[in-house]
Amino acid sequence: MDTAITVATGGYIAFLLVMGLIGRRSMPRQTLSEFYLAGRSIGFLVLLLTLFATQYSGNSLSAFPGKTYRAGLSYFMSVTFMVGIIAGFLPFVPRLAAQARKKLFLTPTDFLADRFGHKALNYLSALIFSITLCNFLLAQLIAMGHAFSGITEGRIPHWAGVLGGAMVILIYECLGGMRAVAWTDAFQGLVLLAGLAMVVVLIIVEIGTPAAIVATVSQTAPEKIDNPDLKTCITWLSTFLLLGLGGPLYPQALQRIYAARKLSELRRALAVMAVIPLFAITTVVFIGLTGIALFPGLDNVASDRVTFKVLAHLVELEPLASVPVIMVMMAVLAAIMSTADSALLSLSSILTKDVAARFAGLQGAQIERLSRFGPLISASVLLVLGAIAMQPQLTLWRLLEIKFEILIQLSPAFILGTLHERNAPGSFSARDILTGLIVGLMVALGLWAAGVRSMYGLHPGVLGVAANYLAVLVSRALFSGGNQFSGEDLSSGGDLSTNGDLSTTTSRGAFAKD
Amino acid sequence: MIDEPRRHRRYMVCVGLVILATAPTPFIGRDTVLMMGLPLWLWWSFGFTAALSGLTAYGMLRFWRDDSDES
Numbered sequence: 001m002d003t004a005i006t007v008a009t010g011g012y013i014a015f016l017l018v019m020g021l022i023g024r025r026s027m028p029r030q031t032l033s034e035f036y037l038a039g040r041s042i043g044f045l046v047l048l049l050t051l052f053a054t055q056y057s058g059n060s061l062s063a064f065p066g067k068t069y070r071a072g073l074s075y076f077m078s079v080t081f082m083v084g085i086i087a088g089f090l091p092f093v094p095r096l097a098a099q100a101r102k103k104l105f106l107t108p109t110d111f112l113a114d115r116f117g118h119k120a121l122n123y124l125s126a127l128i129f130s131i132t133l134c135n136f137l138l139a140q141l142i143a144m145g146h147a148f149s150g151i152t153e154g155r156i157p158h159w160a161g162v163l164g165g166a167m168v169i170l171i172y173e174c175l176g177g178m179r180a181v182a183w184t185d186a187f188q189g190l191v192l193l194a195g196l197a198m199v200v201v202l203i204i205v206e207i208g209t210p211a212a213i214v215a216t217v218s219q220t221a222p223e224k225i226d227n228p229d230l231k232t233c234i235t236w237l238s239t240f241l242l243l244g245l246g247g248p249l250y251p252q253a254l255q256r257i258y259a260a261r262k263l264s265e266l267r268r269a270l271a272v273m274a275v276i277p278l279f280a281i282t283t284v285v286f287i288g289l290t291g292i293a294l295f296p297g298l299d300n301v302a303s304d305r306v307t308f309k310v311l312a313h314l315v316e317l318e319p320l321a322s323v324p325v326i327m328v329m330m331a332v333l334a335a336i337m338s339t340a341d342s343a344l345l346s347l348s349s350i351l352t353k354d355v356a357a358r359f360a361g362l363q364g365a366q367i368e369r370l371s372r373f374g375p376l377i378s379a380s381v382l383l384v385l386g387a388i389a390m391q392p393q394l395t396l397w398r399l400l401e402i403k404f405e406i407l408i409q410l411s412p413a414f415i416l417g418t419l420h421e422r423n424a425p426g427s428f429s430a431r432d433i434l435t436g437l438i439v440g441l442m443v444a445l446g447l448w449a450a451g452v453r454s455m456y457g458l459h460p461g462v463l464g465v466a467a468n469y470l471a472v473l474v475s476r477a478l479f480s481g482g483n484q485f486s487g488e489d490l491s492s493g494g495d496l497s498t499n500g501d502l503s504t505t506t507s508r509g510a511f512a513k514d
Numbered sequence: 515m516i517d518e519p520r521r522h523r524r525y526m527v528c529v530g531l532v533i534l535a536t537a538p539t540p541f542i543g544r545d546t547v548l549m550m551g552l553p554l555w556l557w558w559s560f561g562f563t564a565a566l567s568g569l570t571a572y573g574m575l576r577f578w579r580d581d582s583d584e585s
Contacts, residue, residue: 076556080536080563087529087570094518094578101582211551227541227555236537244533263582267574274570278563 005151008326012333016172019184023176031368032106035177036349037259040101042182044265047256048272049189050182050342054252055085055273056192057136057339060284061332062143066304068288072224073214076285077236082277084240085247089270093248093257095418097266100258107346108254109354115417118430119358124437125413126354128406129251133347134385135403136250140340141166141389147336150308151329159390165333166386169341174375178259181341188334195331196283198324203290203310206317210286216293224292234457241462245415246408252346307332348378405448405461409440412465412472432475440468517579525577529569535562 027034042050060082068075096111105111109126141162148161156164172180207213217224228236247253260266291298291306294313298306311328314321352374357367413433420427444464452460520526538555547554 073553073556076559077537080559080566083563083567083570084533087533087566090519090526090529090570090573092520094516094580098516098580098582209551214548214552225546225553227544227546227553228538230539230542233537233539233542237534240533240536263578263580267578271571271574274567274574278560278567282560 002152002155004322004326005329008330009151009333012330013168015187016168016184016337017175019187020172020175020180023172023180023183026179027177030372032349032353032370033104035374036106036345037255038178038182040104040259041261042256042259043261044268046182046186047260047265048269049187050185050338051253051256051269051273052276053185053189053192053335053338054250054256054342055082055247055339056189056280056335057140057143060281061307061335062146062304063139064281064284065288065291065307065310066300068285069291069298069303069306070300072221072226072292073217073285073289074228074232074236075288076282077239078285079277079281080236081240081243081247082281083274084244086270086274086277088244088246088248092414092418093270096254096414097257097260097263099418101263105258106255107350107353108249108251109350112413112417115422116413116430116433117422118434121413121430121434121437122354122358124434125410126350126358128410129350130347130355132403132407133251133343133350134381137340137343137347137381138385138389139403140336140343141385143336144333144340145389146305146308147329147333150305151333153312162386162389165337165340166382169337169344170375170379170382173341173345173378177374178255178345181338181345182256182259185338185342188331188338191327191334192331192338193280195328195334196280199287199311199328200283202314202321202324202328203286206314206321207290207294210289213286213290213293217289220296221292224289231457235454235459238454238458238462241465242404242408242459245411245465246404246461249407249410249414251350252342255346255349344378344381347381348374351377351381402448405444405459405464406441408461408465409437409444409468412436412440412469416472428472428476429479431479432472435475436468436470436472439471440464443467515579515581517577519573519577522573522577525569525573529566529573532562532566532569536566 028039033039064075064078067078099105099111099114103110103114105114107126108129109122112125113122144165145158145162148156148165149158172184176183203213204210208216214225257266260269287307287310290310291303295306295309298309308329311325315325352370353367356362356373356377357370362370412428416428417433441464444460447455447460447463454460455463536559538559541555541558549557
């Protein structure tokens with residue numbers, strides 16, 4: 001078993017590095033668009049699998065079973081909110097995707113810059129995206145440490161897992177950019193789907209059916225399967241809002257929308273993605289429930305490793321299960337690494353294009369030259385976050401929640417921003433959106449800083465976004481001519497004059513007529 | 515010309531109602547009843563989550579149209 005795990009892990013890592021090299025050779029030219037969006041050439045199958053592998057992360061396979069272990073069967077809400085993330089694309093993605101194709105957006109902030117043309121809003125949104133991506137990447141690095149440590153039963157210590165995994169990701173990403181990331185994601189997505197299917201079969205054959213496991217849990221911890229109470233139901237809907245509004249704003253997800261070859265392929269990929277949680281996340285909840293039945297009494301951090309405990313138990317019961325278990329372990333590793341590489345690439349693009357280029361006031365070809373610094377930025381980010389991840393103090397779930405509390409505050413900018421053309425009568429102005437964003441952040445972060453994690457089951461971020469939308473509406477009512485306000489216009493500094501494609505100039509008139 | 519799901523109000527209202535129904539609120543304060551070995555509230559939530567999943571996929575495919583699609 002030990003040798004097989006070592007061979008499988010080594011083979012998997014070698015495959016990732018080869019994909020990096022192939023991605024490098026397939027890049028026709030070194031532009032930001034080629035490096036960060038694969039030249040906008042990703043077709044249906046790779047798009048579906050990269051969306052899947054990116055959305056299903058270390059959080060899904062380590063934190064969700066851990067949360068199910070702690071909360072009980074009521075955490076079936078995770079299936080609902082993972083569907084909600086895809087449903088959350090419905091209000092704004094058709095227009096965003098159309099604009100991204102027309103104006104060749106590279107980062108999510110490019111849309112806001114084009115639609116609102118306001119420097120403070122651009123910097124604030126880039127800051128929010130960067131913080132959430134750092135948080136997301138940190139969670140993946142911690143999960144990667146858990147994964148290597150769990151798979152090898154502690155022979156590879158947590159810190160070495162973090163360090164080694166981060167180096168592998170850095171190498172193949174720097175070589176092949178988005179192409180390497182998308183191709184490895186596609187492979188990782190397939191491994192993940194196969195792994196989840198196998199774990200369901202293994203648990204049912206070796207431990208018991210869901211009904212049998214529920215029967216065991218009802219004897220040892222009946223509160224874990226009880227009907228949810230009112231507060232749990234409110235939390236259910238609040239979490240749905242938190243992830244349904246925040247999840248679609250993952251920068252790495254938005255950049256995959258930009259990178260789609262055709263809108264028809266993007267639509268089909270998102271339609272399939274809406275169905276996948278019914279299988280994938282139900283399986284994940286099932287693993288957590290099995291953990292309750294098998295290993296009562298785990299603490300918070302130990303419960304984040306319940307997936308590995310269940311897998312190790314399966315091998316103890318049936319040595320022949322080691323082959324599928326190894327595949328499942330590779331799937332867990334794949335889920336973590338595929339999300340980490342996507343977050344890192346996205347963070348690198350934002351720091352390069354939205355922060356460095358705009359701060360330095362670069363234009364045109366000068367921005368393109370920054371693509372050379374992408375790998376350096378990625379390495380610096382990994383160095384800092386890797387050092388933090390080696391000493392994890394937070395549970396993975398807590399990291400996930402903090403991220404969404406602030407990311408969700410950008411929801412009005414995208415949902416309301418795609419309602420109208422820029423400067424159209426009745427459109428929301430930069431002032432409206434910025435006012436709402438500041439109010440929302442103050443409420444969410446204020447409550448968080450005051451130690452409030454939930455108010456009658458509602459998350460601080462959800463209360464913040466409610467205040468955010470309200471403030472936007474009040475601002476528009478008070479300043480009905482506000483759509484003329486553009487603050488410090490982008491034309492005065494670093495701007496959207498290129499979006500990774502040297503030949504393209506972004507029009508300043510925002511949306512073209514339908 | 516772009517068509518998008520949010521322009522179809524009846525569809526969006528339907529999505530909103532299904533979202534509300536995914537939380538098992540009708541079971542609050544009642545004893546847990548099992549159906550085929552699993553809590554009844556779980557079947558309820560799974561059913562509405564599946565409905566939301568289907569509605570989302572339908573909205574993507576049926577109501578999202580863009581004339582520049584194949585460009």
